[in-house]
């Protein structure tokens with residue numbers, strides 16, 4: 105699924121109106137019906153509803169939603185916030201239809217706000233994608249009051265006060281909804297951790313906007329939903345043999361961190377690689393053999409750290425990093441590996457920290473190497489950023505400059521390709537915020553590279569499957585109880 109910027113969203117609405125053709129009033133009606141359908145599936149008529157409307161088209165949606173919900177037997181109160189004399193045409197037209205049906209209260213000052221009961225629904229239709237400046241004055245006061253009110257807040261399209269595709273200032277006043285019901289496509293703002301409280305759970309509803317326009321729109325931003333994820337699966341042919349699926353090679357672990365080697369190797373084996381060799385320091389030999397009899401073990405001459413590696417000739421992809429530490433001899437081994445490697449590579453964890461401390465190594469990275477930093481590792485690698493939009497730009501520039509693919513991990517992991525395209529992941533959950541989850545991802549990515557997924561597809565699909573396995577694990581064990589091994593148990597496609 106594509107993620108478009110605010111100008112494209114405006115053009116997409118206009119293209120739909122012109123090409124379908126449909127009147128803008130009827131398009132608003134369709135959007136409002138889609139919202140109501142979503143609402144009806146979750147809330148019964150017992151809960152009373154207050155709809156807060158601005159005077160643009162988002163407010164117009166609010167009026168249409170109020171009318172449709174009333175028609176379905178819901179108890180709805182409508183409030184129009186009179187922050188401006190002007191109103192959009194479709195707002196005006198909807199106002200005329202609603203006035204005869206429902207009593208509307210105009211709010212000219214904050215103290216005119218109603219009292220709310222606990223079990224109450226607030227629909228936020230103050231401002232949508234047309235936000236052009238921080239909210240202030242009456243609107244700001246109203247938003248503060250809504251945020252303090254008990255009950256459930258649902259934002260129409262986007263929380264009022266939140267920009268679609270750029271960073272807000274920390275001081276901005278923004279609705280903090282429990283849910284956002286957004287039209288047609290997810291918004292860039294939803295992908296940023298800084299906006300978590302300004303989106304709540306968000307849901308995309310289809311309002312039939314121009315498919316061809318969306319197809320033809322150029323954007324660097326994509327969302328890997330189920331249909332995008334499913335498309336990337338390579339099936340296992342009937343006459344395939346283990347040679348078909350490559351020979352993965354993982355270098356991981358140090359004294360006290362052999363668990364990282366076990367997790368990444370088990371994840372690799374459970375992701376379809378034909379053969380797997382794991383290189384560990386001597387102290388890890390028995391642990392590895394017992395934990396994963398399916399793997400071949402290559403043992404370092406050093407007891408506690410990785411300081412060398414075997415001949416690379418037979419391997420089809422290499423993963424390095426989990427738990428390796430940053431000893432000088434390990435740094436040297438990574439340097440030598442970068443000199444010799446001729447197959448796809450994934451670099452994670454301590455190997456990334458080594459790159460941060462030895463930036464000269466960055467120039468030795470083979471084209472399309474996958475780097476999988478969490479935010480802290482990325483900051484060590486690329487430096488500080490002022491907000492998450494800025495961090496994303498930094499990562500896009502970094503990916504282009506070094507010709508690497510970056511999996512910037514977290515909720516909605518951003519997979520950044522060498523051309524700067526960003527694929528946000530849809531799967532995964534906070535139960536994965538636990539030690540070892542990242543090691544599991546390294547194993548999956550190494551396995552996919554060994555199976556000749558392109559580095560781009562390996563990164564997008566691997567991150568997607570990692571999150572999906574995490575979601576299955578959370579379902580079975582809960583987010584609290586699940587551990588990284590449960591992600592491995594739930595791999596499979």
Ligand SMILES: NC(=O)C1=CN([C@@H]2O[C@H](COP(=O)(O)OP(=O)(O)OC[C@H]3O[C@@H](n4cnc5c(N)ncnc54)[C@H](OP(=O)(O)O)[C@@H]3O)[C@@H](O)[C@H]2O)[C@@H](O)CC1
Nearest residue numbers: 117132135160161162231232233234235236237238239261
């Ligand atoms: N056909 C369609 O297009 C469809 C659109 N749909 C719906 O329309 C929404 C977008 O509508 P919209 O463009 O009218 O924008 P919206 O956010 O309601 O308000 C803009 C107004 O507010 C003003 N304003 C801006 N910032 C402000 C501030 N801080 N404080 C005060 N005022 C501020 C701004 O003023 P201006 O910037 O022009 O000075 C302008 O007057 C979209 O989110 C979706 O819900 C759906 O029905 C599907 C079909």
Ligand SMILES: Nc1ncnc2c1ncn2[C@@H]1O[C@H](COP(=O)(O)OP(=O)(O)O)[C@@H](O)[C@H]1O
Nearest residue numbers: 478514515532533534536537539540541542543
């Ligand atoms: N809140 C979350 N939602 C979705 N995925 C998450 C969340 N928190 C962590 N993850 C995923 O879990 C993994 C954690 O990786 P990392 O921080 O490297 O862990 P570790 O170093 O312990 O292995 C990443 O793939 C990340 O995307």
Ligand SMILES: [K+]
Nearest residue numbers: 228231262264
């Ligand atoms: K809104």
